[in-house]
Amino acid sequence: MAGHNHKLEIFRGRLKFKSNVQKIWGVLVFLSIITIVEVALGIIKPEILLNYFLGIKLINWIFIILTIVKAYYITWDFMHVRDEKPFLKNTIVLPLLILIPFLLFILLYEGSYIFNIMFDGLKAWNFDIY
């Protein structure tokens, strides 16, 4: 496959690299910054981020969002999805985008339902000495 045309801009065209190699290093720097932020947050655990939002701690929302950002740049720039045709992009991304949130929703909802049943429904499951 001769003639590789790489799209060299990231951040919606705000940052344009001169060559593909340069773009790779640029993305590495960006991914490293995200990882450092994640680890720093995980170690410091700021008090204000420990509040809950939609059933999940704010800090965990940040982790999840940063993870998805990382996943985006790994697939788009390292796996060259950015350079693929829209059909191929959609073939790869759409099944995952539809199925994973669905799976997440039903199983996490079921999990918290079972937790509630165990917590205030049935008491006899725990044969403690009390």
Place this chain on the structure above:
Amino acid sequence: MQASTITKTKQNSWGGGGAKPLDAGYGKLMMWFFIVSDALTFSGFLVSYGFSRFKNIDSWPIADEVFTHFPFLHGIDAPMYYVALMTFVLIFSSVTMVLAVDAGHNNDKNRVAFYMLLTIIGGAIFVGSQAWEWKNFIKGEYGAVEIQNGEILQFYNLEESKRIPIDEFAYSSQQDRVTHDDNVGIWYESEYKLPEITLDEVMTGFNNDLALTVRLEALDDRGQKIILSREEAEIKMSSATRVVKGANLIRNEYGNPLFADFFFFITGFHGFHVFSGVVINIIIFINVLLGTYEKRGHYDMVEKVGLYWHFVDLVWVFVFTFFYLV
């Protein structure tokens, strides 16, 4: 049979009636389909981990307290640093892989080989680190006691306000109780390997030192393990059934058995992916050295293997988040 109807098709790309809607080679396309299905497999695992965690939301082990080891720093509490380092190693090996693919586009054999070699080294370091993590996880650090209802109790020193390993306070007694193997006795039954410290020793040590208490699996409002008062701890300890040190698939000192099960299964499955990725990379590396792709005129195989390698990195990003951070 009409001999003139043989149509000439370009071998490299799927024709698609000339429109080339996907414009990718057959092998690359199939690699993508494999990756999509494998991504769904991993999401199945991670979501079932989430299910178990939501089901036990008030008593799940805290990852920061479990993964605290760093090479050459013994006894220093270093939560997550090592896993973060592993993440960097894997991301960096992803970068060298993408540089190899880029060099392949320029038909630069030496650079492809060099970057492939770096990728292989990075992958090997990662697998090794994973094995080391497993070793620490299986060996355990503090030890705990299991009570009648299956709950795990960890020990805590009220005076020093910190956790205390069982071998520090257990009263050591000379005993000659040996593991019962199936070659002695009549019924060919064996028992699980005996712990180095017996329950009696732990109980004696616990009763002698009044500063000791236990931590429950249960979490308080702030997400910390609940620490009982001495009186409550004595009641709990009266139903202790066995000493737990380290982790296996049945029970572990960190808390819920499912935590260790998912740890072994998900990181194990991912580690197996990394391992097979390293093996495939080595095969491609040898082929690069032999000049197979130079003769072929293109380095598409490097690109396909690269896709797999990046996928392994991608999965680790999620495993890292959901196992160690969240």
